[in-house]
Amino acid sequence: MTTFVYRTQLRLKDTDATGVMYFSEQFKFALEAFEEFLKERGFALKELLASSFLLPVVHAKADYFAPMQVGDLLEVALYVEKIGCSSIVLHYLFSDPNRGIEVGRAEVVHVAVDRLTRKKIPIPERLRAIL
Amino acid sequence: MTTFVYRTQLRLKDTDATGVMYFSEQFKFALEAFEEFLKERGFALKELLASSFLLPVVHAKADYFAPMQVGDLLEVALYVEKIGCSSIVLHYLFSDPNRGIEVGRAEVVHVAVDRLTRKKIPIPERLRAIL
Amino acid sequence: MTTFVYRTQLRLKDTDATGVMYFSEQFKFALEAFEEFLKERGFALKELLASSFLLPVVHAKADYFAPMQVGDLLEVALYVEKIGCSSIVLHYLFSDPNRGIEVGRAEVVHVAVDRLTRKKIPIPERLRAIL
């Protein structure tokens, strides 16, 4: 469905003493891509944080195909896989354009909840329109 | 089926502006539990890092059941689910002993690789004995 | 003056591809020690976060004497150096009890501000009593 591409690179802070990316940082890059996607569509995260709902993650999974080293470019392709009543399923494909390889993929499921009660709510119309 | 329990707590650094744990930090706590488990069995990570093999993560997934706030206690139960030829499947259950609830779970799959070639190798005997 | 000792250890997540601790993590350990200190004195950070004031950092500095590797124990000694009208000056000494060496030190200055206006306020009595 909708596709968005976000580009970044691996920084020293994202690596660990094994010399490559600390595995969970890949999820951080996924969320950064989502932040950038929302911003480009006119719904900055700062605004979302000030709204009456939140989008916590309820499920996340990732595969890792190749190690990433400091300075490696990272291209994150975001796909809106499914929009349910209260949930959004996002797919991410991570590749290194310099090496021409896929380095990983991820799926992250968010649920819309009321900020105060933290109960599930339908995805607000404004967000649904963007996705 | 081996079980190990690791206790920690959520620090300010683990939270974000939504007021609760940044989702990928749960994976960090899983890896900390594994580090502590290996250490208790006499195989400190520092030693592993100086050995001829590494244990990169090739697959990771998590579910989130309840938000965690700063200061919340976190109990991580580690289960060695499966030991294959080259891979290890670890399960984690996260709970908050104060609130008496499960807050999440995770599965992390590691593969043994040769440090230099990064090719898959059988899990070294010393590690297999520990697991 | 007041002293408090906090013990932790360096995790893989705290290191980078140079093989040792990423420098700014030392500040994270300082803040963890302060969190633990407040908690021990009966003023959990969660409670502080729900109060009418905040304690943002306005100045921070650190020296690094020796590299820290994954698994190294870290002992953080916290000294309340000075309590001004609105500010608190905290000193930290970091040492590795196994190696018997000092590995670094830090100074962090917090200022009490009103949560909503973010204007400087006198340090609340309850916090002053603890320090």
Add this chain to the structure above:
Amino acid sequence: MTTFVYRTQLRLKDTDATGVMYFSEQFKFALEAFEEFLKERGFALKELLASSFLLPVVHAKADYFAPMQVGDLLEVALYVEKIGCSSIVLHYLFSDPNRGIEVGRAEVVHVAVDRLTRKKIPIPERLRAIL
């Protein structure tokens, strides 16, 4: 002296439950600016990590003038303040171009050390030429 400008923005991961940037992240942005500066001058960090020397931080300090929220733009101006025999003193000025304000500043001192012995060495000529 030499000046370099690096632009980035504050991500959710860089904030904490107080709603603004976790203080030590400012140092991460400083190091990112330095990584980008070296890269632009043709000395990628990946190459440096494969060389015979390292550039650990021995001293770091920062001031914080204004809180940063998720999505805020961050402009980091890097100044090479001093190049000694073995050390480099870097100054950083952080500003938010949207709000037109300075949000902080930092000083980071690196020392060139031999990778294996970790003893101080003169700054390698190649790096000196770049700075």
